Amino acid sequence: MSMELVEKVLAGDRLALARLVSRIENNGAEARAALAALYPYTGRAHRVGVTGAPGTGKSTLVNEMAKVWRRQGQTVGIVAVDPTSPFSGGALLGDRIRMRDLAGDPGVFIRSMATRGSLGGLARATGDAVKVLDAAGFDIVLIETVGAGQSEVDIARTAHTVLVVEAPGFGDDVQAIKAGILEIADILVVNKADQPSAEHTARTLRAMLDLGQARRSWQPPILETVATEGQGVADVVEAVTRHRAYLETSGELARQERERVTAELHYLLREALVARWLRQIPDGQVDAAIERILAREVDPHTAVEELIASVGG
Numbered sequence: 001m002s003m004e005l006v007e008k009v010l011a012g013d014r015l016a017l018a019r020l021v022s023r024i025e026n027n028g029a030e031a032r033a034a035l036a037a038l039y040p041y042t043g044r045a046h047r048v049g050v051t052g053a054p055g056t057g058k059s060t061l062v063n064e065m066a067k068v069w070r071r072q073g074q075t076v077g078i079v080a081v082d083p084t085s086p087f088s089g090g091a092l093l094g095d096r097i098r099m100r101d102l103a104g105d106p107g108v109f110i111r112s113m114a115t116r117g118s119l120g121g122l123a124r125a126t127g128d129a130v131k132v133l134d135a136a137g138f139d140i141v142l143i144e145t146v147g148a149g150q151s152e153v154d155i156a157r158t159a160h161t162v163l164v165v166e167a168p169g170f171g172d173d174v175q176a177i178k179a180g181i182l183e184i185a186d187i188l189v190v191n192k193a194d195q196p197s198a199e200h201t202a203r204t205l206r207a208m209l210d211l212g213q214a215r216r217s218w219q220p221p222i223l224e225t226v227a228t229e230g231q232g233v234a235d236v237v238e239a240v241t242r243h244r245a246y247l248e249t250s251g252e253l254a255r256q257e258r259e260r261v262t263a264e265l266h267y268l269l270r271e272a273l274v275a276r277w278l279r280q281i282p283d284g285q286v287d288a289a290i291e292r293i294l295a296r297e298v299d300p301h302t303a304v305e306e307l308i309a310s311v312g313g
Contacts, residue, residue, distance in 0.1 A: 002030040041135035049159030051145045056167040057191040060227040068237045075107040077133035077141045156184040168197040193224035
């Protein structure tokens with residue numbers, strides 16, 4: 001069944017694409033087989049991460065950026081990572097509601113995914129969903145994240161170009177530095193630039209950037225937008241194009257891809273090795289170790305060494 005879905009996805013079947021992404025979220029064996037079959041078709045899309053504090057207008061900006069790319073003849077896939085609903089465990093579909101004017105465009109595919117407690121605002125399956133959209137032939141894949149704080153730097157491992165969206169009046173002037181956000185920003189966007197304090201926000205961001213730019217060859221531009229009016233959005237899209245050209249000509253794209261693949265491989269190895277080890281360890285031994293740690297009879301590091309030794313590791 002998964003191979004049938006793969007063929008349909010490669011042929012441009014949107015229903016098959018939606019079904020396959022759902023299976024990937026559920027992390028079944030069929031989904032892994034489908035990803036393996038699709039992997040040779042990946043590597044062509046430009047992945048653009050959009051992050052920032054809630055309420056800064058990320059979804060509206062993503063919506064307007066998609067419109068600009070569509071006018072240029074580019075196809076766009078959107079993965080909107082939503083906070084998990086406390087009631088259903090599914091994604092809160094606010095992003096889909098805000099992007100409803102893209103509905104019906106065959107060159108746009110939108111998928112909301114629940115974080116399910118994952119750090120960094122990225123759902124566990126986000127990276128795999130992006131690969132599917134890439135293999136399906138989308139030119140641009142936009143990844144909009146929750147904006148959960150410091151762990152948001154995870155977006156940098158998935159996207160080629162990272163947009164950080166700020167807005168006047170959201171948090172204090174050092175919020176971005178505290179969250180480590182400026183370190184991953186390739187493009188900074190001050191949205192809601194029609195508000196009186198927008199110029200102050202842009203100046204503050206520039207001052208922050210100037211403190212830590214000596215070691216970066218790419219200088220992140222600071223762009224002002226009023227996304228609700230579409231104002232300044234074309235400039236943001238043009239900046240993404242310039243950043244993509246920089247990545248390709250500087251060799252940074254190849255380095256970035258190697259780093260991403262290395263991080264993913266290490267993560268998957270850890271998951272697989274822990275699962276294999278847990279299958280080998282005698283029943284009750286982990287629980288016993290937990291009780292000993294709680295009783296302060298042993299520290300966690302020593303307990304791990306003892307557990308590994310117990311299965312001959």
